[in-house]
Amino acid sequence: MLGNFSYCNPTRLYFGDNSLEYLNSELKKYGKNVVLVYGGGSAKKNGIYDEVVEILRKSGKNIAEISGVMPNPTVEKLYEGIEIARNHNVDLLLAVGGGSVCDYCKAVSVSVNCDEDPWEKYYINFEEPTCEIIPVGCVLTMVGTGSEMNTGSVITNHKSKLKIGHVFADEKIMPRFSILNPKYTLTLPHYQMVSGIYDIFNHICEQYFSGEDDNTSDYISEGLMKSLINSSRIANRDSQNYEARSNIMWTATWALNTLVAKGKSTDWMVHMIGQAVGAYTDATHGMTLSAVSLPYYRFIMPYGLAKFKRFAVNVWDVDAAGKTDEQVALEGLDAMESWMKELGLVMNITDLGASEDMIEGIANSTLILNGGYKSLNHEEIVQILKQSL
Numbered sequence: 001m002l003g004n005f006s007y008c009n010p011t012r013l014y015f016g017d018n019s020l021e022y023l024n025s026e027l028k029k030y031g032k033n034v035v036l037v038y039g040g041g042s043a044k045k046n047g048i049y050d051e052v053v054e055i056l057r058k059s060g061k062n063i064a065e066i067s068g069v070m071p072n073p074t075v076e077k078l079y080e081g082i083e084i085a086r087n088h089n090v091d092l093l094l095a096v097g098g099g100s101v102c103d104y105c106k107a108v109s110v111s112v113n114c115d116e117d118p119w120e121k122y123y124i125n126f127e128e129p130t131c132e133i134i135p136v137g138c139v140l141t142m143v144g145t146g147s148e149m150n151t152g153s154v155i156t157n158h159k160s161k162l163k164i165g166h167v168f169a170d171e172k173i174m175p176r177f178s179i180l181n182p183k184y185t186l187t188l189p190h191y192q193m194v195s196g197i198y199d200i201f202n203h204i205c206e207q208y209f210s211g212e213d214d215n216t217s218d219y220i221s222e223g224l225m226k227s228l229i230n231s232s233r234i235a236n237r238d239s240q241n242y243e244a245r246s247n248i249m250w251t252a253t254w255a256l257n258t259l260v261a262k263g264k265s266t267d268w269m270v271h272m273i274g275q276a277v278g279a280y281t282d283a284t285h286g287m288t289l290s291a292v293s294l295p296y297y298r299f300i301m302p303y304g305l306a307k308f309k310r311f312a313v314n315v316w317d318v319d320a321a322g323k324t325d326e327q328v329a330l331e332g333l334d335a336m337e338s339w340m341k342e343l344g345l346v347m348n349i350t351d352l353g354a355s356e357d358m359i360e361g362i363a364n365s366t367l368i369l370n371g372g373y374k375s376l377n378h379e380e381i382v383q384i385l386k387q388s389l
């Protein structure tokens, strides 16, 4: 490993089917005014909302609520939440939901005490907070994003057709604690479950497909990918399998809590293209990634051939004997494609509502990053998007 880095991850995790028992002890660390934040209704339907409210009441908290945080939370919803949190003189933002609710809480947390416009400051200019940050805690109900243990926060602006993620530098923006109960994920519809699974897989790929040096992070990534492939197949056949869902939940956290990026550059172009597709279609995050992944990876494969060969052999058990490196690498991507189809992932952007006339706009909304094996230009993004139709 040749990179230099510092590493700190302050999020305290409580994992397992009794993990909500620890909420009370965490609440004691914060002031009285809690803003409870949740999505469009799943938490009320499956009873998690009631369990959390009971604990908050017993702890003597003053509760205000921000409800209806939508998947791919919008900038308008952010402004609304900032007002509620300010009016409540918030001490703790408690997210009950998936990545959208967790991301949203982080965006509110850096905006409550900030006089500037948060969209301009954090999502256009990528500035860091200069104000006091409100602590965030999470009770996770949907698995995939890793938002429970990272500083990422993605907000969508439909007017300007931009979906932008800010990975904040300051680890204070990570949730102070996250409660991970795999049982809470058992009510997820199949579409959301597999979308989350692919999101996890792609987070690992984004950090794996870069660099030439022998790096411990890549070996950890291969282990995470193998575990995920195994558990995803079990969960796909039997969605109520606790053991598989528990492994998937744990893998999600480690896939994007900064560990496997250490000492490496990272790619993230599938996410950049996928987010631009999301800005135009409002499609489910993981499906925007699955829809563009294979055209992207087949396009960059020649530039990172050695790693793609390693991926085929170490992750997909491709037998390399008697084959060229290119044949082996392609077989690996074919194996990945079969797995994606087995899970029932969306494999093209047409099925997400994108059309040929949007491609130029989607390519323009795609942020170009340079950490992977190939720096893409506009024309190459257009080409990948056309192949994804």
Ligand code: NZQ
Binding pocket: 038, 039, 040, 041, 042, 043, 046, 069, 070, 071, 072, 073, 097, 098, 099, 100, 101, 103, 141, 142, 143, 144, 145, 146, 147, 150, 151, 152, 153, 154, 155, 165, 184, 185, 186, 187, 188, 189, 192, 196, 199, 256, 271, 285, 286
């Ligand atoms: O809104 P409700 O009714 O709660 O329904 C949600 C939502 O419709 C439902 N759901 C959640 N838990 C459930 C459940 N349904 C039944 N049972 C449960 N237990 O699932 C739907 C999707 O939820 P959402 O939170 O939107 O999904 P996800 O966790 O995939 O989050 C997506 C957002 O995270 C961003 C994405 O761009 C997107 O905006 N990301 C955040 C990242 C980060 N913080 O690092 C990185 C990711 O790459 C990603 O970009």
Ligand code: ZN
Binding pocket: 145, 199, 203, 271, 285
């Ligand atoms: Zn993602």
